[in-house]
Amino acid sequence: MTTQLQRTDTPNPLSRLLLCLSLTLGISTPIQAASFDCEKATSSVEQAICHSTELSRLDTILHDNYQSALANLPAAQADALRSSQREWLKQRNVCGSQEACLNQLINQRASQLHEAAKHATSAMDAIIVSIPTNPAKAAQLLRSYRGPLASAWLIYLHQFEPGSNVTDAEVEQRHQNIIVSMKDDSFPQSLLQDIEKDPKVSQATAVLTLLRMVIERAGYENEYGRPYVHCFIFKRQGAAAYEAFGPLYGSTRDSQAPICSPQGDLFELPAWKKLSKLMNPMLEQASENTGTIRFASYAAWSIFRLRATVSPEDFLTPSQRVQEAGDPEQQIRSWGDNKTWPKEQREQLLAAIEPARLATMGWLQTERSFSASDAAKAANMIVTEWLSDRMGFILEMSGSPE
Secondary structure (H helix, E strand, O other): OOOOOOOOOOOOOOOOOHHHOOOOOOOOOOOOOOOOOHHHOOOHHHHHHHOOHHHHHHHHHHHHHHHHHHHOOEHHHHHHHHHHHHHHHHHHHOOOOOHHHHHHHHHHHHHHHHHHHHHHHHHHHHHHHOOOOOHHHHHHHHOOEOOHHHHHHHHHHHHHOHHHOOOHHHHHHHHHHHHHHOOOOHHHHHHHHHHHHOOOOOHHHHHHHHHHHHHHOOOOOOOOOOOOOOOHHHHHHOHHHHHHOOOOOOOHHHHHOOOOOOOOOHHHOHHHHHHHHHHHHHHHHHHOOOHHHHHHHHHHHHHHHHHHHHOHHHHHOOOHHHHHHOOHHHHHHOOOOOOOOOHHHHHHHHHHHHHHHHHHHHHHHHHOOOOHHHHHHHHHHHHHHHHHHHHHHHHHHHOOOO
């Protein structure tokens, strides 16, 4: 599976469907963005919701909260919620077209479902957090759930935690459940099929990619502050996890990749903040020529920051990709067009590189207990790869002036 998509006239199979998507705006102004198709609204209640911006907004919130609660409740509790929702709909329908009545009932129900979803997601996430320490118990608890998130984690447990005792039959059923849950978006289904048929993609990467796509749809890092709880997989699964959670789509979807924040404050150190600030003007200039493909690079850079802080030992070995790309410092020095990138700015950037290396060496020794020699090797590679990635982006998008 390719982790760095390139701009091309023939889209990669992993991004071909998204590149064809367009947003179609409705021209019938009374129809609002309700949770159902307003063009098919027949009852007085549905028509009232569709003709009111506020009711439509509330109805959408209610629907989202309901779906979140359903997806994160054990099967028995989810069935009970469905029953209570049907009873509530009967009460709502008594309002007919009375907007004030509908506003009160929908608002109240949306708040109730928000609390239900909050408690449900908290309980689900507590199970997920327990996976590294007690995978068998986590599997036992996840079996009581029917939603795609529980299914994806059971498949993960089958792949990486044999002691969890998840069976092949369970995996087959759960995989099918996930595919069905994606019926509202054909793109992930197509992408997963491409991955599963590709002999170059490992089973570990395929399983982690499936997990990644479910997490993307599960409502993490949203306005309610649900934090990521899958971050342990990067240390445990290494390269396969970094590959699966990195750039995948070659579009704005890569901006929603569930990439955890760096572990530690390495890139918040003054030397790194200064280096980033000095590089940013040229990156912004290059980004003007890229279109949505730039989000793949941004995702790759986020993965890099995570990997540098979670798995810095990976940088003790020189990267073949960086070696093939050439010396980024020399590329900066030899930039020939003083108008696009003034020499004074480049000299300031070059002067900021060594302080970033030294700061990284110190951080690795203090925060990751590296020896002095290993810290020097890894720091040099981290800084070089950071520069190389950005120079590759600049050269590809801006061209290399003589």
